[in-house]
Amino acid sequence: MDQAVQIGAAILLLAGFGLDQLGILDARSPLYLVLNTFGSAILACDALTAQEWGFLTLEGTWALISTVGLARAAHHAVRRAVRTSAEFLGPSRNL
Numbered sequence: 211m212d213q214a215v216q217i218g219a220a221i222l223l224l225a226g227f228g229l230d231q232l233g234i235l236d237a238r239s240p241l242y243l244v245l246n247t248f249g250s251a252i253l254a255c256d257a258l259t260a261q262e263w264g265f266l267t268l269e270g271t272w273a274l275i276s277t278v279g280l281a282r283a284a285h286h287a288v289r290r291a292v293r294t295s296a297e298f299l300g301p302s303r304n305l
Contacts, residue, residue: 216256222249223272240283246276 226245229235235242254269 215252219249219252219256222246223253238279238283240280240287243276243280243283247273247280250276 222245226235226242226249230237230242250269250272254266254273257263257266257269
């Protein structure tokens with residue numbers, strides 16, 4: 211893979227981590243999880259094509275865990291939206 215792509219993926223990972231460490235971004239926020247998911251997935255694909263199994267294990271696991279966290283964040287956001295809609299409609303209009 212092109213080194214520019216590797217550097218871009220590393221910047222995604224480091225941006226999320228750095229912003230978390232500075233207290234600007236929470237590690238459970240969707241933006242943090244997106245940065246980690248895409249950065250680690252890109253690096254995992256690169257490791258796979260280069261047959262770098264240790265790096266693939268690291269980045270693949272990181273991508274998987276970040277994806278699960280992102281799915282959980284999306285699930286909670288949908289539940290909050292449904293609950294808010296139900297409260298807005300009131301008990302007689304709940305579907």
